[in-house]
Amino acid sequence: MLFRFTEKILIEQIRNGNLKAFEIIYREYEERIYRFVYFRVSNRETAQDLTSEVFIKILDYLKNTDIEIDNFCAFIYKSTRNLVNDFYRLRRLTVSLDEVREVSLPSNLEEIAEKNIQLGEIKKYFEELKPEYREPVLLHYFEGLSYKDMAQILGETEDSLKMRSHRGIKQLKKFLKKGA
């Protein structure tokens, strides 16, 4: 995990055209962003596309503005969340019956199936949670973000997020006990 001021220095280096600095940031966040997106969209290819798009948008932002980013972690998660929301919004507008029927057959079916089972398991418990608990629990307990970062990402107060994530994790523990 990078320190915040280390990230600030790396961001400055990226703005100066330092590819190595970008590689460090990418390695730090690639897996986390992919996981966060995959959990939301439940489709491997879509998760890959959206993850790439997040980093492209970040590069565009760094290229086109000089605004200092105080908290890069909150910034990248917020951008990811916005992109996923936009994806769903567009999908609602443009999905057709043909697209729904279309089935793509990836080559590595076994690995995909295994990952889907894992994802399915986790989602099964999350879907039982109240909607207002899901994101705070995911971001704090699964992604390991602080309440301060979450407040910036979700645009809410830390106290409200603390309360919802505590209640959410209690509920999740209950479901897990029941399911065991």
Next chain:
Amino acid sequence: MDIRGLIREYKHLRPETDWSQKNMACLEDYFSIHFGTKRTGIFIFRPVYATLCVVFVIFLSGTGLAYASYNSNSLPGDFLYPIKKISEKAKLALTLGRSQKTVLRAELLDRRVDEIKILKESNSPFLGDATSDFQKELKTFKKEIAVQINPEMKEIKTNEVLSGKTDLPVEDQKKIIPYIGNAEEVKKILAETKELLSQKNLEVALEKINYLENMSEAATTTKEKIEIKKEEETKNTTSSKPKPSSSKKIEPLVGSVGSLMILDKESPDMKAPELGKENE
């Protein structure tokens, strides 16, 4: 399964290595196209190394050496100049409080003006880059003050950029040469701005910076005017003939830091008068 098990399962959701490598390659290409990759200079390679650098700077500050590098007289183009810049950035990163950061930025801008003055006096080839950097830092400084006054500005700008609505100014066919004039006036304005920021009088501070920016815009001139001026000066020094009263009056290059001379090849208004006709 318990919560830890569930979190462990979640963390196993990783991208495939193949895709990860291909994605990195694509992003590298994208980076090179848009940023013009530079791999030279002093930069931080690894997170641990980066953190150690900052810790080293903090440690050195106790011995006074970081103070020396932060306060060094190195100029753009000097070997130690990047160290000076890194020290400044580290100091900025370690300064707590937005208002204190903004006051520090005003100080750093003042340093840039001093550097530019020395570069100009020595006809340094790095003058153009130094003045461009000043322009950039001035813009950032202005935005920082504006965001402090209205925090929603940052949100709007962020969303605008992330939704792809950014339009870069098109500078095709234009050559921008930065120019510095009355540095003392700029230093005076920066000192006043710093004072206002210390008093948390952000609105007036922003007005001062706007004034500084407007000064630089008003002082825009063309390459042809400079060439005409140079020719006039050459003719005045070499010619014995009295100066004709109808000679074209050259507007003075109004001085302000970071004035830009925008050369527009296509603009008819900027067309140079034919040689010799100006003295008719």
